[in-house]
Amino acid sequence: MDCPSGTCALPSSTREEKRKDYETDPANAQETWENLRNAIGGVGRGYFSNHFTVAEIESQLHDIWDELIHAVKITPATSAELDRLVTLVSETRELGIFTQNQADREAAPEREGVTLPNGQRLWVDLPYLAQEVKDSWTMESMGFTPTERESVAAWTAKLCATGTCPKDLSRCALWLFKQALETDRLVMEDGQDDKARPTVHDLLPACLAWLTHSNSKLVKLSQENYTATNSSGSGINNEEEDNDNSMTVPGDLAVQAGVTQPGFSIERWLFWRQRFKDLYRSGVPPVVKLARSCFEAAIFSGMDIGLKIPGERVYLSRLFEALDKEFETRGFKECVGAEDIDINMDWDKEKPSS
Numbered sequence: 375m376d377c378p379s380g381t382c383a384l385p386s387s388t389r390e391e392k393r394k395d396y397e398t399d400p401a402n403a404q405e406t407w408e409n410l411r412n413a414i415g416g417v418g419r420g421y422f423s424n425h426f427t428v429a430e431i432e433s434q435l436h437d438i439w440d441e442l443i444h445a446v447k448i449t450p451a452t453s454a455e456l457d458r459l460v461t462l463v464s465e466t467r468e469l470g471i472f473t474q475n476q477a478d479r480e481a482a483p484e485r486e487g488v489t490l491p492n493g494q495r496l497w498v499d500l501p502y503l504a505q506e507v508k509d510s511w512t513m514e515s516m517g518f519t520p521t522e523r524e525s526v527a528a529w530t531a532k533l534c535a536t537g538t539c540p541k542d543l544s545r546c547a548l549w550l551f552k553q554a555l556e557t558d559r560l561v562m563e564d565g566q567d568d569k570a571r572p573t574v575h576d577l578l579p580a581c582l583a584w585l586t587h588s589n590s591k592l593v594k595l596s597q598e599n600y601t602a603t604n605s606s607g608s609g610i611n612n613e614e615e616d617n618d619n620s621m622t623v624p625g626d627l628a629v630q631a632g633v634t635q636p637g638f639s640i641e642r643w644l645f646w647r648q649r650f651k652d653l654y655r656s657g658v659p660p661v662v663k664l665a666r667s668c669f670e671a672a673i674f675s676g677m678d679i680g681l682k683i684p685g686e687r688v689y690l691s692r693l694f695e696a697l698d699k700e701f702e703t704r705g706f707k708e709c710v711g712a713e714d715i716d717i718n719m720d721w722d723k724e725k726p727s728s
Contacts, residue, residue: 407445412436418497421472435501451524463591472487524582530718532587535590540591544595550577554578554581563575574661578661582664585671589671601622642698643672647672
């Protein structure tokens, strides 16, 4: 979207046609950020100057968020440019409640500011952002490459962790963990290239990104038993809402383990931890490595924010015991970290296994 003046209206075309004009080279991150920022500013300027109606703003917002998600998808998960795209959203929200133009003020003087058809306010509610992110996850992410999926996960998790639509965006984590850990699927590719049916190995990098950047938020929601049902003001009908809320229902593997409550719960959190253990013991080297990283990113999530989560304290105690033994074995001459020893994930059991 090349819009140097910030007041350009997009021609009427399909989303796929618009996507052909999106930037595809991550090396042009500065230009992409500038264009997105100009487009966001242009929405307000165009409306305030009576060039855009609220209906036109709605369409433009969907397009801006879609292009933003595309920019995220092509940006490496570890790049500082991804943080700039997080900040862009935060800056947009902090523009606050946008004043109605004269025509809308006369038509609806009781309104505090510009309100979109779904009831969300410009800009403070970031209208349609959560919807676009959710749709990207549930409708498109299974067709992403693992690298693209990891980038979108890191960005979504950082938004969630920094207070941007946290309860709406956390549902994307529920959906991902359901697909990766609660659904029966191949652990590793069996030689068939089925991009529409990613393996557990394909999905774990995205899980790790969520746990790395938003583990505290996820475990807190688990402690609160947050059901993660669809929030009000989403602008969807009852049938769509039923389908939307189905993303929070536990998958078959979780149900078989006795986890039936929709949304977040400590039982579900502990089930995810157990699944990381199972995958760690799978004997598939790439999966073993990712599963260990996920487990280690999750195991102290409660303690980090003062929550008592089963197994965390006892695991820490036994980890320190193992580190002390390894330090002694090395003659007290080298620093030893958890990455230097073979861990036993069952250290989190309150009673030692026989």
